[in-house]
Amino acid sequence: MRLLQYSESGELSIHSFDDGDIPPYAILSHTWGADGDEVTFADLQIGGGRTKPGYEKILFCGEQARRDSLQYFWIDTCCIDKANKAELAFSIRSMFRWYCDAARCYVYLSDVSDQPLPVTSSHHDSRWLLWFWMLSVLYTMSRWYSSTIQRYFYSRDVPCTSVGSDPVRSEQKAELALKTSRWFTRGWTLQELLAPSTVEFFSREGTKLGDKLSLVKEVREVxxxxxxxxxxxPLSYFSVYERVTWIEHRTTTIPADRAYSLTGILGVSLSPIDSENLAEVMKRVLDEVDKQNNCIQDLCPSNPRDDKKRIEESKGGLLAGAYCWVLDNNTFRQWRKDPESRLLWVKGDPGKGKTMLLCGIIDELQNLTPKPTLFLYFFCQATDSRINSALAVLRGLLYMLVDQQPSLAVHIRKKYDRAGGSLFEDANTWVALTEIFADVLRDASLSAMYLIVDALDECMMDLAKLLTFIAKQSSMSSRVKWIVSSRNWPAIEEELERADHKTPLSLELNAESVAAAVKVFIQQKGRQSGTCSRS
Structure with a gap:
């Protein structure tokens, strides 16, 4: 992946990084100008392009990234060598992940101005902005008329807000300009809106208009x-049909790109074929989606997210007061901050609240950790045959992995496309799944990740295999941190002793904190019982 760097002295340089060594970066989302307007990779190679209109976008992105304490940034027009077909094909396959992994995404709206009378360079933009100007004039006249009526028919003591300072007018102006932007009509910008966790909208002058969350109503409407x-x-929560409809009113310069722009949103990867038309590419995309969905359905008999929710509800709900003590615990804090501390073992006798503690830790880490960090978790239960074996643990973790980073499904598909559903059920399943897992952890594109397995003592089948696997894999990658919980069983302790970078967190040694947490839980249950009896 190539990234741009814009120095304080105004020098622009481009750098190449291997997967796994990519630093934090900002990424630009924009609409392309006329042919010849954009700065290309070839321009940068010879130090040119500074007089092109598109150079303003580079300056904007570099300066905004620096304000956000980011050294590097990415822009599609000049970070991809489009003359190299192999590189272009790889970039198309990687685009969704690159936007997903970006620390910040800046949407540069070249047809949206925060100035009163914007000047544009295209007939299309001028037409929209003429309408916008006319509506602004009509709105101003209506406000003048309203204020005149107020002066004549109401007391002079009633304050009258001037038109020029009306915050409602400013909000409506920004909303109208945003909704009419060409950016919302282009095909590739759909994934650029959905993939990043942070998307910020800027006018052509570089003024921030809001972000994906603050403008969610406006973005939803348009x-x-x-x-x-x-x-x-997660986009997987929405049906394939619904996700396909999101591209309905968008266009691309090359018609077939409408289908390619959906691949990341649909969780698949596809190499472009120049000779195919839109219908042919779309058929190939949907066929790949069917294969991927079949693989995922065969992979996991139970969704760990549903198991977590069910467990929390069965215990009366998750209470912050019952687990928040661990966030300030020295052992926990050391494990979280130390890159060499890979495995946290939470151990305690029955009734200490280990499962609810891990539920709380998962929620807190998800809130505190920047995306695109992955969270894979599994809750063993001895009485449920779907989730009480070592195989079930691996299948559940892999399910959550491909759900969050679909590009990694390629490691499963290598074996699944040959063996089908039997891959997860025959005598060689354990060997196959551990090999897949090891391949995933070695993948350079793997995001930082937390792996959490609760109640190891409730794994009724092949516990020894699972413990050996965890002890070995927890030492493999500094990008991956593990949390496991169990009772104080000597057999578990003996196996986990083989892990190189483990940190035990004993609930017995934190008895005071655990007792306070149990008290909070009992009090809450008592209040719930009292409420039920009164009703």
């Missing part, structure tokens, strides 16, 4: 995309 999708809900 795109038809549900608020939950804009707020970060």
């Amino acid at each position: 795109t038809g995309i549900p608020s939950l999708a804009l707020q970060g809900e």
